[in-house]
Structure formats: structure tokens, C-alpha cells
Amino acid sequence: MKILGLSGSLRRDSYNTGLLRAVRELLPADVELEIWDGLKAVPPYDQDDDGAEAPAAVAELRSAVAGADAVLIATPEYNASIPGHLKNALDWVSRPVATNPLRNKPAAVVGASTGAFGAVWAQAELRKVLATIGARVQQTEVACRRADTCFEDGRLSDEGVRAQLAETVAELVDTARAREHGRGAAASFAA
Amino acid sequence: MSATETTIAPTGTWTLDPVHSIVGFEVDYMVGTFKGGFQDVSASLSAAEDGRVTLEGTARVASVDVKDENLNAHLQSPDFFDAERFPELRFEAVDISLDGDEVTAEGEITIKGVTKPVTVTGTLSPVIADPWGNQRFGIELRAIVDRTDFGLNWNNPLPSGDLALANEVTIVAQLQFVQTGS
Numbered sequence: 001m002k003i004l005g006l007s008g009s010l011r012r013d014s015y016n017t018g019l020l021r022a023v024r025e026l027l028p029a030d031v032e033l034e035i036w037d038g039l040k041a042v043p044p045y046d047q048d049d050d051g052a053e054a055p056a057a058v059a060e061l062r063s064a065v066a067g068a069d070a071v072l073i074a075t076p077e078y079n080a081s082i083p084g085h086l087k088n089a090l091d092w093v094s095r096p097v098a099t100n101p102l103r104n105k106p107a108a109v110v111g112a113s114t115g116a117f118g119a120v121w122a123q124a125e126l127r128k129v130l131a132t133i134g135a136r137v138q139q140t141e142v143a144c145r146r147a148d149t150c151f152e153d154g155r156l157s158d159e160g161v162r163a164q165l166a167e168t169v170a171e172l173v174d175t176a177r178a179r180e181h182g183r184g185a186a187a188s189f190a191a
Numbered sequence: 192m193s194a195t196e197t198t199i200a201p202t203g204t205w206t207l208d209p210v211h212s213i214v215g216f217e218v219d220y221m222v223g224t225f226k227g228g229f230q231d232v233s234a235s236l237s238a239a240e241d242g243r244v245t246l247e248g249t250a251r252v253a254s255v256d257v258k259d260e261n262l263n264a265h266l267q268s269p270d271f272f273d274a275e276r277f278p279e280l281r282f283e284a285v286d287i288s289l290d291g292d293e294v295t296a297e298g299e300i301t302i303k304g305v306t307k308p309v310t311v312t313g314t315l316s317p318v319i320a321d322p323w324g325n326q327r328f329g330i331e332l333r334a335i336v337d338r339t340d341f342g343l344n345w346n347n348p349l350p351s352g353d354l355a356l357a358n359e360v361t362i363v364a365q366l367q368f369v370q371t372g373s
Contacts, residue, residue: 098264104275131345134268136275182276 001176003027003169004068005035008075008086008122013154015112015147016074019165022156023072026166031173033072036064042089050095058092065093066101070176071135072169075111077122087129094133103134106175108168110142112150118143136175140168199244199289200236200318200328205368207234207248208327212366214250214280218338219357221349227257227266229280236330236368244287246296248364250280270345277304282364284311292316294330300362302341309334313364326370334362 007017017035024033041057049055054062065071075082094100109126111119120143131137142164144150150158156165215228234248252274255266267274284298294313299306313332321327338344338360347355 097261103264103268131268131270132265134264134270136269136273179275 001031001069001173001180002067003031003033003070003072003172003176004064005033006039006071006073006086006089007035007037008039008073008083008126010040010085014076015114015144015151016076016110018147018151018154018156019074019110019112019142019144019161020072021154022162023165023169026162026169028173034064034068036061039085039089042085042092045088045091050092054092058089061089062093062101065105068105069180070106070108070172071102071130072172073107073109073126073130075109075119075122075126077111077113077115077117077119080121082122082125082129086126090129090133097134100133102130104179105135106138106172106179107135108138108140108172110144110165110168112144112147114146114148116145118145118147136179138168138171138175140171142168198238198242199287199294199315199330200238200368201326201370202238202240203370205236205238205328205370207232208367208369209233212364214248214362214364214366217361217363218359221355225257225356227255230254230256232364234364234366234368243285245283245285246287246298247283248281248366252278252280271343273303277302281306282309282311289315294332296332298334300334300336302336302338303343305341307336307340309336321369324371327367329365329367332364332366336360336362 005020007014007020009016020035038057038060043055093102107130109123111123113119123141127137144161150161156162209232213228214232215226217224217226229250231251231254236246238244252267252272255263257263266272281301282298284296287296292315294315296311298309298311300309311332311334316329318326318328337358339358349355
């Protein structure tokens with residue numbers, strides 16, 4: 001089983017990317033987390049460019065989402081909301097709405113910020129956006145507050161946040177497994 | 192249940208004419224009433240010798256039609272009906288009573304995997320002989336449900352702070368039933 005991880009923060013030492021790396025240590029042996037780092041290459045959405053051949057970075061992202069059993073997004077908060085490039089990338093993935101690869105895809109959101117709230121507004125807005133796109137959005141939140149104190153040498157050191165991450169990811173894996181099982185059952189029924 | 196005043200239909204099993212039937216919903220949205228429906232519905236009605244009439248019907252969520260494919264997709268998503276997990280809506284009434292042409296039934300409705308009792312009211316047309324030698328009658332049923340009782344909680348605040356979509360939804364079924372002539 002594969003989870004696609006997207007970090008809404010592009011910088012090299014991002015705390016949000018750090019959360020995703022921490023998730024890797026919490027996964028069962030048969031689950032892998034692929035951290036997709038191509039967000040910076042996704043151009044601004046333009047319907048004129050959204051034809052038969054999408055821009056390369058968009059095609060890659062759509063394919064990565066389609067190939068994953070679940071999606072986990074770690075987001076910072078910019079001006080009380082989702083970073084523009086992350087929202088933009090999801091807008092690309094959402095087209096066309098009726099057949100986009102996020103439809104019914106189990107999805108969870110976590111967040112880190114150096115402030116006192118841990119990107120909770122960005123997480124709430126991101127859950128809303130994902131639900132509108134059609135994802136099966138988990139109603140959980142992991143708020144890594146004062147993120148500069150939660151990491152040591154780039155590694156998550158806050159045990160409370162780690163426990164929350166573990167709980168969130170376990171639920172996401174359960175949802176993805178249930179979906180896989182449901183599809184398997186439907187396939188065998190059809191056969 | 193009270194005894195039926197009059198027989199709704201001659202005894203036997205009646206099958207739905209799906210083309211000339213529709214199951215829809217009406218819900219207040221901002222400044223008006225928004226209507227949609229399900230294209231793929233099935234139903235059957237049985238009238239027993241003792242006058243008891245039972246009705247059961249289903250609608251396929253994937254056939255929801257609100258004239259916009261993107262909104263159709265949103266309605267099928269986990270945000271609303273969650274068609275992947277709950278592909279069917281279901282209704283069952285075990286005793287439909289009739290007073291004049293007014294129909295009343297206590298039934299159960301299942302939406303998004305949640306089953307709740309519901310009171311259904313409606314009207315009935317007389318039984319006629321249709322041009323193909325069948326007996327045919329029509330029934331229109333209405334039920335009011337609170338969509339949040341079934342986990343359909345989506346909403347969007349307007350700039351005023353009011354919510355765009357009402358919780359109360361009227362479900363309307365306009366059904367034509369046919370019994371093959373002997």
C-alpha cells in the first residue's frame with residue numbers, strides 16, 4: 001500500500017516535510033510513504049493549458065495521486081490559510097471534477113507552524129477543499145505548534161505530536177485498507 | 192396500523208414503469224428551491240388479499256442528476272451521499288393506508304447507510320387500462336427528512352453568515368405502477 005505525501009512548504013528544512021518524514025517511521029511494514037516534491041514546478045492553473053496534454057509537473061502529480069491508496073498533506077499556514085502553491089496544485093488535480101484522481105481517495109491533513117496554533121486554520125480549509133474535490137477526508141487534525149521546538153537535527157522530537165501523527169496515520173491506513181477490501185469484494189462479486 | 196379505508200390497487204404485485212417515474216428531492220438553497228433527481232430507480236408494490244399494501248423502492252446514487260456533471264460528482268462524493276460506500280438509497284413501507292385519494296404510510300428510509308422511520312404522504316390516481324393491455328396507476332409520495340440525520344452535513348456560509356443550504360429536504364417520488372393484463 002502506498003500513501004502519497006505532499007508538503008505544503010517548499011523550503012529545504014521545512015517542518016512540514018519533517019512531519020512527513022516522521023510518518024515514515026510510524027507506518028506498518030507493508031505501507032510506504034512517497035513524498036512528492038514537485039510542487040514548485042506546478043505552474044499557475046490556466047484552463048488554456050489544461051488540455052489533452054497537461055504540463056509535465058501536473059501530469060506527474062495527477063499520476064502520483066492516482067497511483068496512491070491514500071494522500072497525506074502536511075501544510076503550513078500562510079495568512080490564516082493554505083499556501084497558494086498547494087491550493088493551486090490541488091486545483092490542477094481536481095480537473096475534471098467528475099473523474100479526478102482524488103475522488104473517494106482517503107485523505108488526511110496535518111500541519112506545523114512556528115506560531116501557537118499549528119496551522120489549524122490552514123488544515124480546516126484544506127479539509128474543506130479536499131472534500132469539495134471529492135476526497136474521503138478524515139476529520140482529524142495534527143497541530144504541531146511552535147514547530148521550531150518540536151524538531152532536533154531535523155527529526156521530530158516532540159512525542160505528543162508523534163503520538164497524534166501515529167493515530168492519524170493509523171486511521172488513514174485503516175480507511176485505505178477498508179476501501180481496498182471493498183473494491184476487492186465488489187470485484188469478486190462481479191466475477 | 193389502521194385498516195385501509197379503500198384498496199389502493201387490485202391485489203398482486205405491481206412493477207414500476209421506470210421511464211415514467213421519478214424520485215427527486217427539493218431543498219432550499221439560498222433564495223429558492225433547488226431540485227434534483229435520480230435517474231435509476233426501481234420499486235415494487237404488493238397488494239395483499241387483506242388489503243395491506245407494501246412498497247419498497249431503491250434509487251442508485253450514481254444516477255443522481257442535477258443538470259451539472261461537476262455537481263453530480265460532488266453529490267456522489269463522501270461530502271454528500273458517498274456513492275462508493277453507499278450506492279443505494281432505499282425506502283420501505285409495510286402498510287400504506289388510503290383515505291379518499293390521500294395516501295399515508297409509515298416507512299423506513301435509508302440514506303448513506305442510516306435507516307430512519309419516516310412518514311410519507313401523497314396522492315393516488317385511479318387504476319386505468321393502459322393502451323398496451325396493462326393495468327396502471329400512479330402514486331405521488333412526499334417525505335420530509337433532515338439531511339443531517341443521515342450524515343449529509345455539507346454547507347457553506349453566505350457572506351451574511353447564514354447558511355446556503357437548508358437541512359430540511361423534501362423527497363418526492365412520482366411512480367407509475369403496472370400490472371400485466373391477464
